[in-house]
Amino acid sequence: MSLDKAHHYQTLAKHFQSISHFEHLSALGDWDQATMMPIGGGEARGAAMAELATHIHNLKTAPMLADTIKEAQQEALTAEQQANLREMNYQYLQANAVPADLVKAKTKAAYRCEQAWREQRKHNDWQGFKPNLETLMSLVKEEATIRAQTLGVSPYDALLDKFEPGMTTAKIEHIFGQLKSWLPSLIQQVQAKQISEPRYGIPAATASDQALLGRDVMETLGFDFNHGRLDISSHPFCGGVSSDVRLTTRYDEADFTSGLMGIIHETGHAKYEQGLPLAWRGQPAGLARSMALHESQSLFCEMQIGRGASFLKLIQPLLKQRLGCQLSHQQLTNIYTRVSPGHIRVDADEVTYPCHILLRFEAEKSLVSGELAVADLPDFWSAQMQELLGINTDGDYKNGCMQDIHWAVGELGYFPSYTLGAMYAAQFKQAMEQRLGSVEQAIETGKLSDVMTWLEANVWSKGSLLSIDELMIQATGETLNPIHFKHHLENRYL
């Protein structure tokens, strides 16, 4: 077949390439804002970024797209071009789903709610936060309802679809239902086991020493500094573009361990970005598959590799050299696998973390369906924390339902990605070990690169060319199966 004739497809490819150039600038603006920009530059930057967002939205909803996509669907395309066309169509539908007025209203309400939240959280001010969240939530529901009509699914499913294409409430309920049946008792068993283990002090380390160590550890993980950087921001993230990944972290001089693990986590995100298919750069098919899959790669680095004894043994000399840290790798492993229920999601260990997600998933689902009113959120929170982690959070909104930025900016449907990611990561490890043998052993024998090569071949290089289910079946022989996560936790912690 003559691909020259696929000129509608070619028109689309050019159009989406152009969109990706503007998204490159958007990513740069975001990164700069979080790492470099002085506060006084914020107003003009905000205006410039809003203009850019509008321009990108206009490009994604260009009137010619509907017909051109239809025409292209009739053209003779390779399988990969078809996949790219599917992703273009998906982006087009997503951008067109919600009327511009509603997008604007939600953006404005989210901005207002977030700005106030930053102060209200500090003062545990639930009464101040509540009306803003109510306003925002009614716009979120409106958005969800409109998206639901377009996609022919339920409102909360429509929100899930923004981050995890094809994911449904029913699937998550099934998966999380299983999790809930064994996780709380597992946590109790692990705690009982760890109660007699010794606890180690953590030596102080300057931010600049930690940054040098961070670079070393990133290099150990194969981060390509010719295509990326490490900087500081108040909330760690992995930004930039595939050819130039901008990774950030923050440093606690009294406790280097969380900053270091943050770098390892973000390096997992970065490796995914840097490993996306070169041939598809700038096209929708060249983007990361989903947020859960992205999280699976950061959590593979953090949980499957980073908290394992072999990796900690590998980097222990670097800690000694850069920080003068005298902890043995056994002691480091003890620190990094300590299980301890707490209020804060982002500080949670690998085992209790999913409880924070179970809670948020139930809350979000009920907020969107209307079964839960914003006013009842704190009580719901307290009850769930008590049930899942045995923690009393009454009246502590700050460290309760006001702790995350997600709802304060109207982002619902994202939370499940974290735990789905952890499950994907465990499943990848299981499949990988069938080919390579033990990952711990590979790292122990200097073959960490084999692990990365497997991920590159089976995940990163696929971009969005496959659906998630296709990717999982090709990589692991089955769609998402939470049993591997259970086995991983049991193996490591019992």
Place this chain on the structure above:
Amino acid sequence: MSLDKAHHYQTLAKHFQSISHFEHLSALGDWDQATMMPIGGGEARGAAMAELATHIHNLKTAPMLADTIKEAQQEALTAEQQANLREMNYQYLQANAVPADLVKAKTKAAYRCEQAWREQRKHNDWQGFKPNLETLMSLVKEEATIRAQTLGVSPYDALLDKFEPGMTTAKIEHIFGQLKSWLPSLIQQVQAKQISEPRYGIPAATASDQALLGRDVMETLGFDFNHGRLDISSHPFCGGVSSDVRLTTRYDEADFTSGLMGIIHETGHAKYEQGLPLAWRGQPAGLARSMALHESQSLFCEMQIGRGASFLKLIQPLLKQRLGCQLSHQQLTNIYTRVSPGHIRVDADEVTYPCHILLRFEAEKSLVSGELAVADLPDFWSAQMQELLGINTDGDYKNGCMQDIHWAVGELGYFPSYTLGAMYAAQFKQAMEQRLGSVEQAIETGKLSDVMTWLEANVWSKGSLLSIDELMIQATGETLNPIHFKHHLENRYL
């Protein structure tokens, strides 16, 4: 008069505000490329920046502009709005002057010539550089000819106008003619006087100590760190936007003096940007008046303030504290006013610098008119260097006609701005002293801020609301008069 009715003007204001948002992103991309971006990110960044440049060009040449500008010219506008409209029209004419094909061809040739030049310069490879420069120069001539037809001026005048609206070859010839009549003999006098002066060694200083000192000195000059930053790049520049000025320098650990003076120079540019009228941010009337005026502000900071004994006395304790530098302020003044003819423009002192510009102006003018062929440039250069500075540069292309980036990227018409700027600066000082008394004394008595307040009131806050001549007359009582520059040099050096 009802300004609500000026809706064509309002349409234009909105359109140019939008352009300024994209130019904000362009400035950010440029800064990041020079300071932060890893090399591997260059290709994708280049593509994104090219897309952005095309978008900005499209906005500046939008078909609706011609009629809307004409309509707005009939509307009831304030004097400031009229000035803004004049600047919009100027930008529109500039953007429309050259056909898109020619812009593309020149951009491509310039990119190719520059890339090769970076290597060729290292190897003194004039024969390699020559054909690239010839190709580029023929495109520059084509551009100049087309611009000249639009503006009804000579080709070289049309190039000057890009950087210095209203400036002509005849005016510069007149001004530079005077300069040439007294400068070479002044240089000889100064050298004769300085021959017996002692020379001082400069202590080594780490880049990080120099950066701390740089920040201190910027604060002394009133740089607003809430609206700007200091970073490192291989070629110092002042970028970013008025609300967020990104200043860069480079550090020589064996000689801090040039890096420090580089910071003072760029801070002058930055103060101008930070002081542009707030009410006109995002509009053409809110931009800096011209390149020569920009240079006048950096040179005011560097030459009129920075190399003066009072300022060096003011910052001497900072040098001691940050670098452990034991030089007295008299010794520093000696170092910073040492006159010594050399090959390199950017390393030249205040007195010999204009000779480098005289040479380049003559060369450019003749290259554009066709009186000078590219092939004859080295001989022309040698003869002029001999005549103006008594230096033999035969065969040394590297430190001769290949030293600057300007021609290698096809940028002709810019060089005169440097010396015009130095002259404007001297004229501002003379006018300021009639109001405030001696600038040296003001600095000596802790009133540097008075100097800055004068510049803000008379230069910065004017943006592009006045023509250059109007601004000079309001600020100093006359249009550009090079006699003040002569007096300044005689005062300081004889």
